[in-house]
Amino acid sequence: WQKMGLPVTRQDIINWQTKSTEYYLEPLYQLLKEKLLEQKFLHADETTYRVLESETVKTFYWTFLSDKQAEKPITLYHHDPHRSGQVVTSFLGNYSGFLHCDMWQAYGQLVQATLVGCWAHVRRKFFEAVPPEASNKSISNQGVRYCDRMFALEKDWENLSNQERLQLRQKKLAPLMEEFFDWCRKHKAMTLPNSKLGKAFAYTLNHETTFKHVLLDGRLVLSNNLAERAIKTLVIGRKNWLFSQSLNGAKSSAIILSLIETAKRNDLDPEKYLKYLLYKLPNESTLTDKEALSAYLPWTKQVQASCR
Incomplete structure (x- = not known):
């Protein structure tokens, strides 16, 4: 690009990613989060991550996803400097369904959810x-x-x-x-x-009681492998790109990866889906209208027809 008279700096590329995510993709991510919390059966897991500009030595990526039988499958990633129960309660709120998870104490902060041990x-x-x-x-x-x-x-x-x-x-x-x-x-x-x-x-x-909760519903499963496979996707990526420079960059990556993995679970081509979103969403008059934004959810007929 520089040889053609158009210098593109590393900071330009970073800004393109973070700003396009913030302006166009994050509203859809938040809508997916609302849809996820409506589902009765979820999985969760977390892993460490390095952010150079973070005040903490370690930060964390979390994944929250719908179960294997979900009609509208969703996989979301969330970045946070901490691994505390506040992260779980902030993301899941008053979620009252079943949550497959490991026995990390943070999940115990959920008062209304039924934890299912792995x-x-x-x-x-x-x-x-x-x-x-x-x-x-x-x-x-x-x-x-x-x-x-x-x-x-x-x-x-x-x-x-x-x-x-x-x-x-x-x-x-x-x-x-x-x-x-x-x-x-x-x-x-x-x-x-x-x-x-x-x-x-x-x-x-x-954790005997939590391990026995799998007996409460035939849709529950013995292991949390679904979440562990979802977090492994991020772990493999971490081995390639090593770290993020900023917290905003880590947040942006979480949103993009969420859309990619959710697209895959809905039988979409993730590249086509991202292109579709980045072409269509900037032309919407507002992204605060949930009804209009719902047209871009990965299971809608138009998206399915355009992004497979």
């Missing part, structure tokens, strides 16, 4: 407690096998209706969980509390 985390705790060359009969391996049995049952039921799955969970999974928690209580008393196995027992039993 059994993949339970399995991982016991797997990491397996000593080298341990026999299959070792206590930690027994814990792993309990979890494997639960996941095997869920695998057998994956093509059933939610109601059929719920009935089978009450009949087969609930008794297996009770057996597992009783087993944990029995062996915890004989295990050093600061050992890996002791910590696995403590983690499991401290």
Whole structure:
């Protein structure tokens, strides 16, 4: 561009991204957030991120997304300097549905939501407690096998209706969980509390009620892998671009990535969708009219026809 007489600086490119995001894409992001909070089943996860101009050494990207069965799937990313419960309550507000998450204490700040614990985390705790060359009969391996049995049952039921799955969970999974928690209580008393196995027992039993919440609805799932895969997308990106210069840049990236991943979940070509938005939205008379803005949601007929 400079050779053609049009110098484009790095700051120009940064401004184009942040300003176009702020003026045109963020209103749509906020509408998607409203739509997300209307859904009954959500997933959440978070990861660390570096911002050079941040006052804190670490900042965080959060992801909040609808479940696999959602008719209007949404995946949102949110950047914040903190990992506190205030971030969760600020983003989710008075959300009163089911939230799949890990046992990070921040999620406990949600008063009205029903937290659903991730059994993949339970399995991982016991797997990491397996000593080298341990026999299959070792206590930690027994814990792993309990979890494997639960996941095997869920695998057998994956093509059933939610109601059929719920009935089978009450009949087969609930008794297996009770057996597992009783087993944990029995062996915890004989295990050093600061050992890996002791910590696995403590983690499991401290959140027993939350891990049992999967029994409340056939649409709930045993693991939070959906959110972990969503956050992995960001982790892979982080390995490539390493950091953001500013908090505004990190926020802008979160909004753009949200639109890209939500487009994918709605079977759109994300590049076509972004081009469509950046071509159409600047020509709207106002972006505060939710009815007009709703025409740009990824599941609408016009967007589906134009951006596949």
